[in-house]
Amino acid sequence: MRLVLVGPPGAGKGTQAKTLSRELGVPHISTGDLFRAHISEQTDLGKEVQEYLDSGELVPDEVTNEMVRVRLSQPDAANGFLLDGFPRNTAQAGVLGEMLAAEGHKLDAVLEFQIPEDVVVERLLARGRTDDKEDVIRHRQQVYRSETAPLLDHYADIVVSIDAVGEVDEISERALRALRDLK
Numbered sequence: 450m451r452l453v454l455v456g457p458p459g460a461g462k463g464t465q466a467k468t469l470s471r472e473l474g475v476p477h478i479s480t481g482d483l484f485r486a487h488i489s490e491q492t493d494l495g496k497e498v499q500e501y502l503d504s505g506e507l508v509p510d511e512v513t514n515e516m517v518r519v520r521l522s523q524p525d526a527a528n529g530f531l532l533d534g535f536p537r538n539t540a541q542a543g544v545l546g547e548m549l550a551a552e553g554h555k556l557d558a559v560l561e562f563q564i565p566e567d568v569v570v571e572r573l574l575a576r577g578r579t580d581d582k583e584d585v586i587r588h589r590q591q592v593y594r595s596e597t598a599p600l601l602d603h604y605a606d607i608v609v610s611i612d613a614v615g616e617v618d619e620i621s622e623r624a625l626r627a628l629r630d631l632k
């Protein structure tokens with residue numbers, strides 16, 4: 450299955466991705482995790498993207514798209530993947546569509562995590578990652594609303610939405626049920 454997760458920062462995509470990846474047998478590919486790995490290893494790419502992550506801005510598309518292209522070409526992603534954090538705007542969605550089409554593939558579904566903004570802001574303040582300061586959190590929510598949420602229209606015919614408020618296990622159940630119904 451080729452799946453994209455969409456939802457505001459703090460919606461629990463990363464948490465759910467771990468379970469979904471295991472249950473669906475496809476790798477979890479998180480652009481945020483990939484960027485953070487580059488930053489902690491101090492690679493050239495890591496040095497280039499650090500300021501964007503610290504301020505909650507999107508990393509420029511060329512950098513992000515290329516990193517995703519390399520990751521998706523690895524053998525474990527040949528039969529499916531769960532993309533978390535990509536695409537994050539419609540231009541990235543276009544590039545992803547081209548990458549997949551070049552291999553004769555397409556996305557099966559876009560899983561939307563529905564959750565009110567005040568709930569996610571509370572969660573992120575409690576999480577305390579270096580980009581989880583209140584002003585940066587607010588900015589990331591704003592970027593989500595203006596850049597990422599339009600993907601839901603872009604992908605309207607393959608969006609599957611779940612209520613992402615509740616216990617972790619409960620939400621996993623909802624996600625798996627929604628994806629099962631798809632088949």
Ligand SMILES: Nc1ncnc2c1ncn2[C@@H]1O[C@H](COP(=O)(O)OP(=O)(O)O)[C@@H](O)[C@H]1O
Nearest residue numbers: 458459480481501502506507508513534535537
């Ligand atoms: N597809 C992407 N395009 C541009 N920047 C990205 C992308 N994915 C992640 N980033 C960068 O990584 C940061 C953290 O992303 P992520 O780990 O998904 O956290 P969250 O969704 O909780 O904000 C973003 O604020 C952004 O700077």
